[in-house]
Amino acid sequence: MRKKILFLPNGNILAPTKYPNEGIANNLISFCLVLQIIDRFFSNIISNSTINDIGNRMYWPFTLIVFFLVLIKELLYLNFRIVDILFFLIICFDVIQFKEAQQSWIIGSFLIIFASRNLNFYKLIKTSIWTIFGCTLFSITGAIFGKFVPLRFISFVNGNSFTDFFGMIYFSYISHIVMFLTIGYCVVRKKKIKTLEIIFLWFINFIILINTQTFNPFLVVTIFLLGLPFFQKNIFLKLKEIVISLIPLFSFLILYLLIRMYGIGNHTAIYFNDLTSGRLSLAFGGINRFGIHLFSNLFQVYAHGYAGIVGATYSYIDSAYVLYLLRFGIIFFIVWIMMIIISIRNANGLNNVLPWAIAVISIHAIFDPEILWIEFNPFLVTLGLAFSAGRARFEYKI
Template identity: 25%
Template sequence: MNRSIVSKYLYIFSFVLVIFVDFLSRTMFVEGFSILKNVSKILVISACIMLLVKLLIDKHSKIELYTILILIPILSVIIFMTKTYYTLLPIFLLVISVRNINLEKILRIWLFEIIILMLFVSVSYYMDIIGETTRVFGREGDKIRYGLGYGYSSFSANYFFHFTLFYSFIRREKIKVLEIIALFITNYYLYIKTDTKSAFACSVLLLFLVSIIKYLKLSKQSNFLNKYTMLCGFIISLGTLFLYRFGTEVGELLNTLVTGRLRLADKAWDEFGITIFGQKILWVTENQWMSEIEYDYVDSSFLNILFNYGIILILLIIVGYYLLGKKKLSNNVFYTLMIVILGIHCIYDPQLLEISHNPSILFLGYLITGSDIIYNLKR
């Protein structure tokens, strides 16, 4: 077996392990089987070792090598400051190790793994192997938001929204009416069970636009949206926060519309502030019974990354997606659709930097390698 094949298998095995661990951490399995937390750490360490081996056996251009050597100390400081050794480190290694990897295949592996894991959790939940989360709660009257085997009620809907997003990106104009209907029905079922409005709204918008693109045979991408969607999302997130901080009526209205997210971001701004290389933040993700401790979490991907990981990382991500918008991989309308829907969702939802939700973060590796392999997506 030659070096190139070994390199590809190391990447695929590492990717599958990282996705598995990240997904598992958001299910009730980790609460029902405490040993899984230690097993997950071992799996992440194994994945990181394999990726380091891949980096060592790959042949790199001088520019690529210099870029990696510049990024390593910067991101090492961010990882150290935020203590995200088991979450951010494997993502960083996956991004810089993307040489000779066809991300079309990686996306297909991601789709297959996510749907298998979701089915596994669903079967386990309905067979009472794992229970309902204690974080089940209602809003808008007596409507209950079920966890369906996940740690929070929104997780299942958000996973399937991202599955819908990248499935349509891979299938493109070849997607069939029955596939669109099946995706809609599943998203609607999860919305009924979990009342996760943002994921359902983005899914409906996505499937509607996919249908329009398919049947009008649109093919022209938007270079502006390809380059500036993430920047616009960041500006909107920060701008609406300032509207709320300055006590404007518009800010108060927006805070109500996004179910208090701006108030929590405002609280985080005062409590944590903004740093260059990030900081360790212990988010409070549920109200504590009989305690003064209250829910304290920033849902906006852009603001969450800004508070938690600092100015450097959010700038790297925004600039990275801008540069991706200038590469060949973005030269199709389905990339434009994917990046716009993803950007809209990330304004008030936190999945941008979560690898088991958003595998497109790996596209940033092409900026290091200078590759454009994903452009070979079959039309």
């Protein structure tokens, strides 16, 4: 039997409670998630110009729909504090400047994050996982039938066939998606997941590694799966909460230290740069070229496939920490890191595996930018735990 149970961040359980319009609110924001994920997948991931055009054309209509549905949800389900509004206004003030730089995608995402703060995160995570999984299957099916062919990047990966791209614009996308879906599956399964399932999931990621030669997501998912048995157990909960909540901050600080060491020619940093396909050199070059600003900064970077078209050289900053610090500014960056840390701490009483999942994804952000991509990261909504976290609820089978 399913019952609604209220879990506080410290793990205490309150009596089952029925909130007015709760089911409607959950469904509205779940629908918003589906719209955002599909639109982003169509416009940025699938390698088909017609579908890309549909996704680009539908972005603003979908964003307006998301805005009005979030507004309806808030009116039906009034439940916020002044700190919620303050956090949200700081984020909106910063990201709204990116309309002209085609960075407006983050506005819809943060509307959903804000609206999810007092809803059922378990349901929202499952909605994200199933939608991402469905979009991925659609892309793979298109590749099998020869409809989605990434012509722009064929020359980049020597020897790889069309099917290695799985119908996506960039060859490494599938490895990141499978990594996020693997972590999502483990969070949903919680303590029920078996050793054979863990081995099978690792093997799937290994097959993707062989096909794409993309090592970073494979490394991250291996770290997650190795730590999973420990975080499934109800032991050292407070210690685990403190330690893993510091992972996002230390991940950024270690990365920034390595970038500075690379700048002065440190051999360890140079070796790490070679090991991570030039991540440090691109980050170092981005910091010197674009600078760190208080608020958002408009600049253009180019990934593989664009150099031959516009005459530019590869300059994409893969590290999420550096990219979003430079692009969105210091204020947004501090608020974002605080939200991740608070989310990890407040998730500790809701699901044993969830804090570990968020922490490991923050390690992934050292190497790649997908942590804020709603079409990749099913845990993006958990940033809502930073808002009014005492009202966050999960639906458990008991």
